[in-house]
Amino acid sequence: MKEIFEIRIHGRGGQGAKTAAQFIVEAALSKGKHIQSFPEYGPERAGAPMKAFARISDVEIRTYAPVVNPDVVIVIDHTLLDSVDVTEGLNDDGVLLVNSPLSSEEIRKKTKFNGKCMTVDATRIAIDAVGRNLPNTPMIGALIKATNCISMDDIEESINHKFLKKIGEEKTKATINAVKKAYEEVK
Amino acid sequence: MIPVTKSKTHALTGAQAVAHAMKQINPDVVSVFPITPQTEIMMQFSQFHADGLVETEIVRVESEHSSMSCCVGASAAGARAMTATSSAGLALMWEILGVASGLRLPIVMPIVNRALSAPINIHGDHSDAMGARDQGWLQIFSENAQEAYENTLLAVRLAEHKDVLLPVMVCQDGFITSHCVQNLNLFEDNVVKKFVGDYNPKKALLNTDDPVTYGPLQLQDYYFETQKQRADAILNSKKIYLELGKELSKVTGNNYPLFEEYKLKDADAVIVVMSSTAGNTKVVVDKLRKEGKKVGLLKPRLFRPFPYAEFGKALVGKKYVAVLDRAENYGANAPLFGEVKNALFDSVVCDENKNVPKLKSYIFGLGGRNIFESEIEDLFNLLLTGKFDETKVGYIGLRGEQK
Numbered sequence: 117m118k119e120i121f122e123i124r125i126h127g128r129g130g131q132g133a134k135t136a137a138q139f140i141v142e143a144a145l146s147k148g149k150h151i152q153s154f155p156e157y158g159p160e161r162a163g164a165p166m167k168a169f170a171r172i173s174d175v176e177i178r179t180y181a182p183v184v185n186p187d188v189v190i191v192i193d194h195t196l197l198d199s200v201d202v203t204e205g206l207n208d209d210g211v212l213l214v215n216s217p218l219s220s221e222e223i224r225k226k227t228k229f230n231g232k233c234m235t236v237d238a239t240r241i242a243i244d245a246v247g248r249n250l251p252n253t254p255m256i257g258a259l260i261k262a263t264n265c266i267s268m269d270d271i272e273e274s275i276n277h278k279f280l281k282k283i284g285e286e287k288t289k290a291t292i293n294a295v296k297k298a299y300e301e302v303k
Numbered sequence: 304m305i306p307v308t309k310s311k312t313h314a315l316t317g318a319q320a321v322a323h324a325m326k327q328i329n330p331d332v333v334s335v336f337p338i339t340p341q342t343e344i345m346m347q348f349s350q351f352h353a354d355g356l357v358e359t360e361i362v363r364v365e366s367e368h369s370s371m372s373c374c375v376g377a378s379a380a381g382a383r384a385m386t387a388t389s390s391a392g393l394a395l396m397w398e399i400l401g402v403a404s405g406l407r408l409p410i411v412m413p414i415v416n417r418a419l420s421a422p423i424n425i426h427g428d429h430s431d432a433m434g435a436r437d438q439g440w441l442q443i444f445s446e447n448a449q450e451a452y453e454n455t456l457l458a459v460r461l462a463e464h465k466d467v468l469l470p471v472m473v474c475q476d477g478f479i480t481s482h483c484v485q486n487l488n489l490f491e492d493n494v495v496k497k498f499v500g501d502y503n504p505k506k507a508l509l510n511t512d513d514p515v516t517y518g519p520l521q522l523q524d525y526y527f528e529t530q531k532q533r534a535d536a537i538l539n540s541k542k543i544y545l546e547l548g549k550e551l552s553k554v555t556g557n558n559y560p561l562f563e564e565y566k567l568k569d570a571d572a573v574i575v576v577m578s579s580t581a582g583n584t585k586v587v588v589d590k591l592r593k594e595g596k597k598v599g600l601l602k603p604r605l606f607r608p609f610p611y612a613e614f615g616k617a618l619v620g621k622k623y624v625a626v627l628d629r630a631e632n633y634g635a636n637a638p639l640f641g642e643v644k645n646a647l648f649d650s651v652v653c654d655e656n657k658n659v660p661k662l663k664s665y666i667f668g669l670g671g672r673n674i675f676e677s678e679i680e681d682l683f684n685l686l687l688t689g690k691f692d693e694t695k696v697g698y699i700g701l702r703g704e705q706k
Contacts, residue, residue: 138314138484145314145486153314154483157426157671177486178447178582180479181675 120173121265122183125255126202127192129161132252133168136192139256139278143270144172152177165200172265188263190255191215192238194223203229213258213302215239215251220303234262236302238294245294246287253291257298271295310488310555317480320448320487321387321413321473322347324455326357327495328411331382331502334362334373340390340425342415342481348387367392371399371410378408379517381507383459385410389477390417393431397438403470404439404533406517409462409502410470412440413455416578416629417477418670426671427477429577429630432606433638439533441471441540442607444577446563448487450604451475453555459499460547467540469533476579476629478671490554498554537608544605561610563602564617566592570599572686573618573660575643576627577603580667580674587679598683609642615650618643623686624660627699629668637696640664663691667699674700 123140127133134155141151152171158164169183185205194216196202203212208231214223215238224233236258238251245254256271272292279288315323321344325333335345351357362377364370370386377384388396393414403410416432418424432442443458445451451473458471475481506515521529541561548559563581566588567573574584581602591598601617618624626644628637636644644662651659665682668674678699685691698704 141484142314145312148312150486151314152483152485154478157478157482179586179676180476180483180579181583182673184675184677 118187119175120171120177122186123170123172123188123190123259123265124183124186125168125170125190125192126196126200127166127168127252128196129164129166131192132250133166133192136190136252136256137168137170139253139271139274140170140259140266141172142274142277143266146270146273147267149173150175150177156182165196186210188213188259188265190259192251192255194218197223197226203227207231211262213255213262215255232262234258234302236298238298241294241297241301245290245297254294254298257295257300258302261299261302268296268299310490313487313489314484315448315487316343316482316484317445317448317451317475318343318415318482319347320452321455321475322351323487323489324452325385325387325413326351327492328383328385328456328459328499329357329496330359330385332362332374332377332384333359334364334370334377334384334386336364336367336370336388336392340388340392340417342387342389342477344387344413344415344481367395368399371396371403374410374412375399375403375406375408378403378410379406379507380509381504383463383502384408385412387413387415389415390419390425390431393435394419397435400435400438400440400470402518405529407468407533407536408470409459409468411455411458411462412470412472413451414472414474415477415481416474424670425477427479427481427579427629428669428671429474429628429638430669432472432474433630433632435472436607436638439469439537440607441467441469441537441544441605443471443473443605444603445473445475445480446578446581446602447480448475448483448485449557451480452487452489453551453557453559454604456495456499457544457547457551457559460550461540461544463502464540464543464547465505467536467543469536469540474578479579494554498551541605541608541610559604561603561605561613562617563600563604565600565602567599567601567617569597571597571622572683573599573601573621573624574627574679574682574686575601575603575618575624575639577606577639578629580627580629583674583676584679587676587683590676591680591683596683596687598687603639606639609646611642611646611649614643614646618647618660619650619657621660623689624662625665625682625686625697626662627665627667629666631666631669637664637666661689661691661693663693663697665697665699666701672700
């Protein structure tokens with residue numbers, strides 16, 4: 117077991133990979149963990165492939181290097197599977213989570229990944245719940261189901277903390293419901 | 304280390320950490336040039352201002368040159384003045400940086416270290432601060448958000464100390480720490496405010512009972528003597544930095560040495576590197592120590608004034624030392640390497656019995672290029688063999704280069 121649990125999120129600029137990473141570590145912080153999250157600092161163009169990283173640990177995190185050997189890879193946009201090697205550095209004991217209407221078998225075939233692979237149609241869940249294509253937060257629900265690295269209560273709290281004032285109670289609740297729905301549906 | 308006073312842990316970026324320090328400092332005047340290369344420090348501080356959490360007068364100016372000029376005016380008037388900048392912004396301030404230190408104004412300026420153009424790049428490296436290192440400012444470098452937060456608090460007392468009266472830059476790595484969400488222990492407002500204290504300038508322009516002049520003409524008659532006073536003051540500040548650091552330790556439980564020695568005492572191979580990369584290096588040191596390899600790290604914190612004697616003492620007698628600079632110094636030794644080399648020369652002259660380490664300069668990470676733990680590990684392993692050409696500058700992570 118590695119001392120530091122590492123997550124790499126693949127998305128496109130504007131899809132909220134950075135925000136998802138931040139939610140994850142904020143939820144871990146409320147359990148007293150050491151945390152770190154940051155995006156890959158590219159040119160920050162909307163729509164361009166980008167990565168965000170999250171680290172959770174019982175010991176102090178001192179490195180500032182990008183995550184090279186992730187325990188979990190989350191793919192927010194499945195079109196990236198054609199252009200980005202999302203499983204790079206991911207060992208077979210790791211987890212691959214993909215936002216896709218396809219089954220995990222199909223994704224496994226496509227990526228040639230032999231470890232634990234799960235998919236959920238987070239885009240549909242997000243559109244149903246909040247009326248917009250914001251699959252980043254539902255993917256956190258999938259992460260909780262797959263790894264239990266954070267708790268649903270804590271993620272609820274960090275989403276409330278971030279969104280309640282900004283988008284109101286109704287939309288915040290819908291966002292949280294989308295996370296829970298993805299938790300139920302991911303397989 | 305356990306903090307002496309109560310603190311609460313937050314998930315904040317390095318830039319937000321410094322903004323929180325500024326909120327607790329509650330400066331009288333903060334000037335800001337509100338577009339790129341400005342950072343989240345000012346965004347967050349402006350939010351505190353809008354929320355009524357600080358009493359600061361924020362002055363929005365039309366350039367970074369004006370921003371520093373505004374701080375100079377405010378500080379001379381008797382205000383506690385701050386601003387923050389980065390990259391090209393710091394470069395544009397250059398002329399006024401010397402005015403601030405020459406007039407002995409205790410301005411504190413957090414810097415998010417980023418590259419300078421051309422080619423256009425605003426990612427993390429030390430080119431900006433190194434370009435400004437000889438302008439009479441104190442420079443403190445921070446490894447992480449926690450250090451940047453605490454160094455900012457220390458900087459205010461240091462700048463305003465009667466035996467210093469010089470401006471201070473508090474540096475952190477652009478993006479790498481400034482945009483990275485990490486654990487941050489914020490100390491309680493009242494404890495921080497008690498440490499920072501009120502600013503009571505001895506000579507303020509607005510004190511009409513004791514009229515003074517700031518910035519007079521000094522030609523061949525007095526200019527030279529005034530420069531000597533500034534040079535003495537910055538040398539003297541090293542002692543004050545350590546004294547105030549001890550005082551801040553009582554609040555935070557952390558230490559504020561001139562540089563950090565990490566598993567250095569019995570090390571054969573040593574890497575000297577500042578800021579966030581020191582964190583990456585510590586991870587590698589721990590890994591290699593478990594394999595029984597005698598490796599260690601020296602992390603500079605106070606870069607100006609540079610503590611030559613202390614550096615020499617810490618490094619002389621070591622076998623192999625690599626100094627890693629995140630800035631070029633075109634046509635000369637890299638900035639940190641040059642200082643370390645000077646320090647070692649002094650030490651050897653003082654003690655002929657000591658051995659000089661085999662010393663090599665490396666450049667890395669320009670324009671925000673990542674440095675990976677595997678690269679640092681390779682370097683340590685190379686150093687331990689002793690088989691490297693110290694007469695040439697090495698490059699880490701550069702295409703087509705041999706280490």
